Amino acid sequence: DAGITQSPRYKITETGRQVTLMCHQTWSHSYMFWYRQDLGHGLRLIYYSAAADITDKGEVPDGYVVSRSKTENFPLTLESATRSQTSVYFCASRSPRGLNTEAFFGQGTRLTVV
Amino acid sequence: SQKIEQNSEALNIQEGKTATLTCNYTNYSPAYLQWYRQDPGRGPVFLLLIRENEKEKRKERLKVTFDTTLKQSLFHITASQPADSATYLCALDEGYGGSQGNLIFGKGTKLSVKP
Numbered sequence: 001d002a003g004i005t006q007s008p009r010y011k012i013t014e015t016g017r018q019v020t021l022m023c024h025q026t027w028s029h030s031y032m033f034w035y036r037q038d039l040g041h042g043l044r045l046i047y048y049s050a051a052a053d054i055t056d057k058g059e060v061p062d063g064y065v066v067s068r069s070k071t072e073n074f075p076l077t078l079e080s081a082t083r084s085q086t087s088v089y090f091c092a093s094r095s096p097r098g099l100n101t102e103a104f105f106g107q108g109t110r111l112t113v114v
Numbered sequence: 115s116q117k118i119e120q121n122s123e124a125l126n127i128q129e130g131k132t133a134t135l136t137c138n139y140t141n142y143s144p145a146y147l148q149w150y151r152q153d154p155g156r157g158p159v160f161l162l163l164i165r166e167n168e169k170e171k172r173k174e175r176l177k178v179t180f181d182t183t184l185k186q187s188l189f190h191i192t193a194s195q196p197a198d199s200a201t202y203l204c205a206l207d208e209g210y211g212g213s214q215g216n217l218i219f220g221k222g223t224k225l226s227v228k229p
Contacts, residue, residue: 033216033217035219040221041221042203042219042220042221042222043158043203043219045216045218048216058216090157090158092157092217094217100145100146100163100165102148102160102163103158103160103205103217104160105157105158105159106157107155107156107157108155108156108157
């Protein structure tokens, strides 16, 4: 099916574990993003990617790692999970900037770090 | 620093009335602004985009205005229905400098429409 999908939808992990959240889009959008959403903070940008092999930090990158070896995939890894990383994570994609385009979001991953 | 503010965290209105949500920004000069809807447990969904040279844009019962002098956008839902209950987010591109294509979001306004 066309669209943007995240997996898993729900994840519980222990402090100190490495966790990877997956994101896959079928449109070949060049831009992809990871946001986290917390009460009182709204959506905050963690990392973004303008194309395959090009990534950059957003507002809250500490403790996270991304990669983008293929245009359609943009995994987010928590190297050593902490309780403060308990959140809902959204992946998004967008066609190239300058076209006044909207972002398309996945359904989210709810991560709980215990 | 750059900021986007949505003045109300929550807005409660009666069915049939017009809902008006506000988005203010500082230290930006956006070429356009976007509005999204987010339902509980779901990702945001795009609703409307308005350009800086457009004063107003409409889509069915939705209307958006954009005042670059006031640095404000208003989002209206006319003849509101309980199905319009959701959180509404405004968003701007972060800038034309180092950041490429990033959308920065306000915290959202949770709209509740009572029957």
